[in-house]
Amino acid sequence: MRLLERMRKDWFMVGIVLAIAGAKLEPSIGVNGGPLKPEITVSYIAVATIFFNSGLSLKTEFADSRLHASACVFCSDFNQGSWWK
Numbered sequence: 001m002r003l004l005e006r007m008r009k010d011w012f013m014v015g016i017v018l019a020i021a022g023a024k025l026e027p028s029i030g031v032n033g034g035p036l037k038p039e040i041t042v043s044y045i046a047v048a049t050i051f052f053n054s055g056l057s058l059k060t061e062f063a064d065s066r067l068h069a070s071a072c073v074f075c076s077d078f079n080q081g082s083w084w085k
Helices: 002-009 011-025 038-056 060-083
Strands: none
Touching: 002 011
16 A cells, blocks of 8 residues: 555656656657657657746746737837838
């Protein structure tokens, strides 16, 4: 019973050990051109997920002020670009 409780507590570490063991047993799954397509999943999906999770961890006050500032810069840049046409 203690082993099961310990595994539940350290579920992430158990998952990492299982992933490493799986990669050792069947390395052809993660090679370039393999079924996981690491050239696409790591380059685009993993990076997008990391940035999305970082954005979710921002405090709302900080995110609101940043979004407002970004919108102001975009609008002013767009308006100034329209003056020349």
